[in-house]
Amino acid sequence: MAPAIQFELSNPPNDAVSSVQFAPNSPTRLLVSSWDKHVYLYETHGEEAGGKLIEKYEHRAPVLDVCFGVDDNEAFSAGMDWQVKRINLETREQIVLGAHGAPVKSVVYSKEHSLLISASWDCTLHFHDLRNPDKEPIKIALPQKPHSLSITPTKLVVAMSARLLYIYELQNPLLAPDATNGSSGLKPWQQRESSLKFMTRAVACMPNDDGYATSSIEGRVAVEWFDPSPDSQARKYAFKCHRQPDPENEGTDIVYPVNALAFHPTFGTFASGGGDGIVALWDAVAKRRIRQYQKYPTSIASLAFSSDGKYLAVGACPGFENGQEEYSGEGATKVYIRELSETEAKGKGAK
Amino acid sequence: MVGKKKRNHPDIEELLARPWCYYCERDFDDLKILISHQKAKHFKCERCGRRLNTAGGLSVHMNQVHKETLTSVDNSLPNRQGLEVEVFGTEGIPDDVRQAHDQRIIAAYYQAEAERRAATGNPAPGGSQGGQAKKPKFESPADLKKRLAEHKAKKAEQTTNGSSGGNTPMEGMVQSPMGQSPGAYNGSPYAPPQTTYGAPPAAGYGSFPQEHGSQPAAPYQQPYNPPYSGPPGPQYQTQYPPQQGPPQTAFPPGGYQPPQNFNAPPYATGSAPGSFSSPASSHTPPAYGGLPNRPPSLPPAPGLTQRPPFGAGLPAPPHQIHQNSPATYNSPGGWGGNGWNAQNQNSAMSSVPPSQGYGGSYSTNAAVNELVSGAAREADEIDEIIRRAEAGIITPKKTEAVQPPPSTTATTAEATPTPAPEATEVTEATEKKSKKDKPMKMVYSDNDVSPEEKMALMPRYAFVPEGKAETTPADATVPPAAVGTVDA
Numbered sequence: 091m092a093p094a095i096q097f098e099l100s101n102p103p104n105d106a107v108s109s110v111q112f113a114p115n116s117p118t119r120l121l122v123s124s125w126d127k128h129v130y131l132y133e134t135h136g137e138e139a140g141g142k143l144i145e146k147y148e149h150r151a152p153v154l155d156v157c158f159g160v161d162d163n164e165a166f167s168a169g170m171d172w173q174v175k176r177i178n179l180e181t182r183e184q185i186v187l188g189a190h191g192a193p194v195k196s197v198v199y200s201k202e203h204s205l206l207i208s209a210s211w212d213c214t215l216h217f218h219d220l221r222n223p224d225k226e227p228i229k230i231a232l233p234q235k236p237h238s239l240s241i242t243p244t245k246l247v248v249a250m251s252a253r254l255l256y257i258y259e260l261q262n263p264l265l266a267p268d269a270t271n272g273s274s275g276l277k278p279w280q281q282r283e284s285s286l287k288f289m290t291r292a293v294a295c296m297p298n299d300d301g302y303a304t305s306s307i308e309g310r311v312a313v314e315w316f317d318p319s320p321d322s323q324a325r326k327y328a329f330k331c332h333r334q335p336d337p338e339n340e341g342t343d344i345v346y347p348v349n350a351l352a353f354h355p356t357f358g359t360f361a362s363g364g365g366d367g368i369v370a371l372w373d374a375v376a377k378r379r380i381r382q383y384q385k386y387p388t389s390i391a392s393l394a395f396s397s398d399g400k401y402l403a404v405g406a407c408p409g410f411e412n413g414q415e416e417y418s419g420e421g422a423t424k425v426y427i428r429e430l431s432e433t434e435a436k437g438k439g440a441k
Numbered sequence: 442m443v444g445k446k447k448r449n450h451p452d453i454e455e456l457l458a459r460p461w462c463y464y465c466e467r468d469f470d471d472l473k474i475l476i477s478h479q480k481a482k483h484f485k486c487e488r489c490g491r492r493l494n495t496a497g498g499l500s501v502h503m504n505q506v507h508k509e510t511l512t513s514v515d516n517s518l519p520n521r522q523g524l525e526v527e528v529f530g531t532e533g534i535p536d537d538v539r540q541a542h543d544q545r546i547i548a549a550y551y552q553a554e555a556e557r558r559a560a561t562g563n564p565a566p567g568g569s570q571g572g573q574a575k576k577p578k579f580e581s582p583a584d585l586k587k588r589l590a591e592h593k594a595k596k597a598e599q600t601t602n603g604s605s606g607g608n609t610p611m612e613g614m615v616q617s618p619m620g621q622s623p624g625a626y627n628g629s630p631y632a633p634p635q636t637t638y639g640a641p642p643a644a645g646y647g648s649f650p651q652e653h654g655s656q657p658a659a660p661y662q663q664p665y666n667p668p669y670s671g672p673p674g675p676q677y678q679t680q681y682p683p684q685q686g687p688p689q690t691a692f693p694p695g696g697y698q699p700p701q702n703f704n705a706p707p708y709a710t711g712s713a714p715g716s717f718s719s720p721a722s723s724h725t726p727p728a729y730g731g732l733p734n735r736p737p738s739l740p741p742a743p744g745l746t747q748r749p750p751f752g753a754g755l756p757a758p759p760h761q762i763h764q765n766s767p768a769t770y771n772s773p774g775g776w777g778g779n780g781w782n783a784q785n786q787n788s789a790m791s792s793v794p795p796s797q798g799y800g801g802s803y804s805t806n807a808a809v810n811e812l813v814s815g816a817a818r819e820a821d822e823i824d825e826i827i828r829r830a831e832a833g834i835i836t837p838k839k840t841e842a843v844q845p846p847p848s849t850t851a852t853t854a855e856a857t858p859t860p861a862p863e864a865t866e867v868t869e870a871t872e873k874k875s876k877k878d879k880p881m882k883m884v885y886s887d888n889d890v891s892p893e894e895k896m897a898l899m900p901r902y903a904f905v906p907e908g909k910a911e912t913t914p915a916d917a918t919v920p921p922a923a924v925g926t927v928d929a
Contacts, residue, residue, distance in 0.1 A: 095509070106896070125902055151904030154893065170897060170904045193897055193904075211894065237891050251889060289888045307885050336882055337519050343881040347892070365884050381487050384512060410892035411884050417896055434488075 099132055099425040100140035106419030107391045107405035109155045113162040114201070117396035120403055121165055122425055123156035129167050131179055134401065134427045141427065147177055147184065155196045159206070159220075166206050168194035174208040174216065187218050188227045196239040198246070203260050207246060209236035215248065217276075230276050232256070238292045242299040245279070245316060249293040249304055253284035257316065285312045285328055294351035296358055296374065301326075303360055303374065305348030309333045311362055313374045327377060332364030349409065352393040352402075354435045361402060361435075363390025365409040369402070369428075373437035380438065388422055399435065402428040453550045457543055463528045464517035466542065476530045482516045496524050586880070 103124030113119035120141075122130040129147040136142030151170035158165055165177045170193045176185045190210030197208045206218040208227075213235055216227040234250035241247075246258040256278035284290050288308035295302040301315035312328035336342040346365030353360040354371075359380060363369045367388055371380040389409025395402055404426040407419035460475040461468035464483045469475040480492035484499045488507045493499040500511040513522035527533050534542075557563075580588075885892060896902055 108893075125896065152897075152902045170902060195893065211897075235891075235894070237893075251891075289891065291891075307888070308883060309881075333881070335519060339880075339882075341879055343879050345881045345883045347883075347885045409884070410896055412886055414895075416901075417899060418901065 095431075096426055096428040097140055099134065099143075099427065100138075101130075101143040102425050103128065103130055103423050104420055105152075105423060106407040106417075107423055107425065108153060109157075110392045110394045110403040110405040110425060111157055112394050112396040112401070112403060113158050114397055115162050117398040117400055119162050120394075120425075120427075121156050121158065122405060123153035123167060123169075124423070125152040125419060127152055127169075129153055129156050129165065129177065131165075132425075134403075145179065145182065147179075147182065149175075151193075154193060157197050157199045159199050160201065160204070166197045166199060166208075168197040168208050168210075172210070172212075174206070174218065176206075187223070188216055190214060190216065195236055198239045198241040200241055200243075200246075200260060202243045205260070207239065207241070209239050209248060211235050228276065237290055240293045240295040240302060242295040242297075244299060245295065247293050247295055247302050248278075249284070249290040251289065253286065253288075253290060255282040255284050255290070255293070255304070256280070257282065280316075280318060282314075285314065285326060286310050291347050291349050292351045294353050294360060296360075297353050297355050298358055301374075303351050303353070303362075305351050305362060307347035309343075309345040309348060309364065311348055311351070311372070313377075329377070331362060331370060331372075331379075332366050332368060334366060346389075347409065350390050350393040350405075352395050354395050354399050355397060356399045357436045359435050359437050361393050361395070363393045363404065365389040365411070367406065369393065369404055371435055376437050378438060380435065383428070386424075386426065388424070395435075400430055402430060402435075404428060453547065456546050456550055460531045461542060463526070463531075463534045463538065464514055464521050466518060472530050479528075479530070483514050485515070487515070495527055495529050497527050500524055 099120075103122055103126050105124055105126035107122055107124055109121075109123045111121045113121070118134045118141075120132045120134050122132065124130065127149045129149065131144045131147070132141050133144055134141040147165075147167075149167065149169050149171065150173075153167050153169040155168045156165055159176065163179045165179055166187070167175050167177060169175075172190050172193060174187045174189070174194055174197060176187050177183070187206065188208070190208065191212035191214070192210050194208050194210040197206060199206050204220045206220055208216045208218070209232075210216070213232045215230040215232060215236070217230070218227045219225055232248065232250060234252045234254050236248050236250050238249040239246065240249075241260075244260055246260055248256045248258070250256070257280040258276065259279040284304055284306070286304060286306035286308070288306040288310070291305045291307055293302055293304045300317070301313065303311055303313045305311045309332045310328055310330055312326065314326040315322040317323075332346040332348050333343040334346075336344045344366075348362050348364045350363035351360060358375070359371055359373050361369055361371050367386040367390060368382060369386070369390055370382040372378070373380050386404065386406045388406045390404060391407050391409070392405035393402065405423075406426065407423040408417070410417050459468040459470070460472045462475055462479055462483070464479065467478070469478060480494065484493040484496060485491070486493065486499060486502055486507070488503070488509070491502065493502055496511070496514050499514075503509045503511045511524060514524065521538075526535060887895070
């Protein structure tokens with residue numbers, strides 16, 4: 091039999107996954123945040139198959155996002171308890187960095203600027219300067235609720251309701267950090283409207299800092315470039331994905347939300363994960379699908395490539411669908427680690 | 442081909458001889474192209490791009506070269522993904538699948554032929570009917586969708602309003618010209634077809650006049666109930682969409698393989714008495730107490746909703762029907778006003794000859810058939826809508842017939858000019874994309890509130906903040922509420 095190129099982590103979270111994140115250095119160290127109020131730290135390639143759960147970090151409320159900090163032992167979490175926390179993964183020490191006025195949807199860490207940026211449903215962004223942890227975070231008001239954040243060494247992309255998308259340049263808050271305390275006058279570098287007609291689900295930036303991909307609830311992914319020149323803007327495109335013909339109605343498609351996007355750190359290709367339980371790899375430049383993996387049993391909630399691009403972590407749990415009154419990811423939540431062959435995620439090149 | 446003018450439509454034999462792909466049902470000009478299609482689309486290795494000859498070959502290749510197992514054939518129809526069938530070109534296709542395919546081709550062929558005939562007005566070879574109606578203009582799918590969206594909006598609005606009221610009958614009337622050639626349906630052209638139907642309807646109706654005096658309701662219903670039990674109507678529609686009443690007669694019975702389809706027309710006409718009797722029953726509730734049980738004879742309803750012809754054929758607006766204003770029934774040619782008056786008084790159906798009512802309702806059936814042609818799916822949705830509507834509307838007047846309320850409400854629904862917000866969204870979406878997009882069903886369609894926010898509102902995930910929550914009472918109560926309010 092073929093060697094296992096994919097396995098399921100043992101001891102998965104007890105409820106829906108909100109985020110999976112690989113460590114910046116070790117390609118086998120994985121953080122998973124969950125609606126079961128915990129953040130999980132795994133060593134994905136332990137002695138026994140299925141990886142090893144190193145530690146669980148309890149929170150007061152469901153955790154909506156997690157990210158690694160400066161090294162493999164620092165993490166930040168954001169959750170339903172409105173707080174942004176720094177977690178020392180070794181000592182288990184948790185420090186509250188700041189609080190929003192509503193649940194915090196996303197956190198991203200900028201290594202280059204020692205910044206932690208959190209986005210909350212209270213329609214604010216908080217920039218936490220990690221070099222001056224005692225200082226109040228810089229707060230920026232957003233016009234809409236943020237749904238997803240993504241960061242590059244120089245830019246921050248915030249995807250919001252009403253199909254709004256703001257792009258911030260990251261030098262700004264650092265260059266004039268002291269000018270304002272509290273509400274900052276930081277203006278977005280670009281304000282865009284999503285090229286997708288439906289609500290944005292996820293945004294992910296290209297590792298080469300050229301652009302980003304967004305996905306919507308309507309089975310579509312758009313790829314756009316930062317460069318505002320007409321030439322670059324003309325390159326943007328969108329495509330349909332994560333759809334299936336409706337077996338009951340011929341000619342109709344069942345359209346799934348595209349919940350997760352992740353760029354491969356070296357090849358610049360990206361993976362999309364949808365409510366149909368499918369993960370597909372795409373070549374953003376050649377505009378081609380590289381491959382599509384076999385369907386996972388449930389919706390894909392989050393995706394992450396390891397720092398060396400060798401592994402793909404897939405967080406799968408039942409997706410929240412139309413008309414659902416109750417939701418529980420209990421027992422149906424899984425985290426898969428997929429080992430990618432050398433060229434598996436490499437683009438084929440334009441034809 | 443010598444000297445023979447090549448027609449622009451192929452023969453049935455040619456169609457049947459075309460090679461086609463088992464996996465995706467596409468057909469090709471020749472076998473070579475089919476094989477290269479299969480190699481490129483269905484038997485190509487995802488990993489290395491190698492093109493194999495069969496699914497089994499690809500499976501072995503995947504296994505040996507890439508150490509992966511192939512579980513389904515790429516780009517194939519949902520029910521054709523299996524690896525157990527070894528297909529190469531057109532070889533190896535299971536017999537039943539092949540037969541189904543052939544039947545589909547034949548059906549499509551006859552359908553196309555009928556359409557051509559309807560369009561050109563040429564008689565079928567050997568066929569005897571003379572003045573067949575020309576085929577009415579066909580509505581583009583985009584228009585259909587748009588109308589459906591509007592209609593759905595109306596429907597939604599109505600269910601919230603809880604009644605069919607609010608729409609003036611005039612709106613329904615005004616709307617009617619917008620559809621295509623309503624006249625073609627209610628007018629004389631359809632009267633003749635009745636005769637062509639000869640046997641089936643007559644059988645159904647037969648019992649009716651005979652027993653009229655004694656027990657109008659019961660005998661009347663019985664013949665029709667069984668055929669009506671749900672499936673036949675819709676099924677018939679989806680499979681033979683574009684057919685309308687008259688063209689059907691052009692088909693030799695043999696041409697129709699699935700027998701039940703051929704039976705369908707009688708069923709459809711069966712609805713005639715339905716729509717016809719129901720207004721009567723509304724006038725005389727006690728006598729027809731049993732009628733509401735008539736299974737959802739949906740076909741007529743969708744036709745009514747979408748097609749103005751109904752308005753012309755049965756101009757009586759909904760409330761008028763309920764309000765016993767028999768005069769309104771005079772307008773359709775076939776419906777003798779006197780007949781209705783008589784009924785109102787003695788509650789005897791007998792006074793109306795079946796054929797008259799038949800003419801009127803016939804148009805609705807034709808309308809249905811045609812409507813459905815382009816949009817089987819829409820029909821289903823409409824069915825659904827109407828089912829709901831029935832449920833909603835029947836309740837207040839239990840003894841009334843089921844049919845008129847849904848149909849008429851639907852008609853008026855569509856007519857009202859202001860669409861509900863939901864509808865605008867749908868229309869917008871469909872309009873923008875109708876050109877290249879299929880209709881779709883979104884698994885998550887709330888465009889304003891993310892799934893996470895909805896989950897956050899559930900008690901299961903709720904969090905009551907301590908400490909600073911006391912600052913504002915609003916915060917202190919329930920954080921989810923705060924989540925909602927933040928959205929200003």
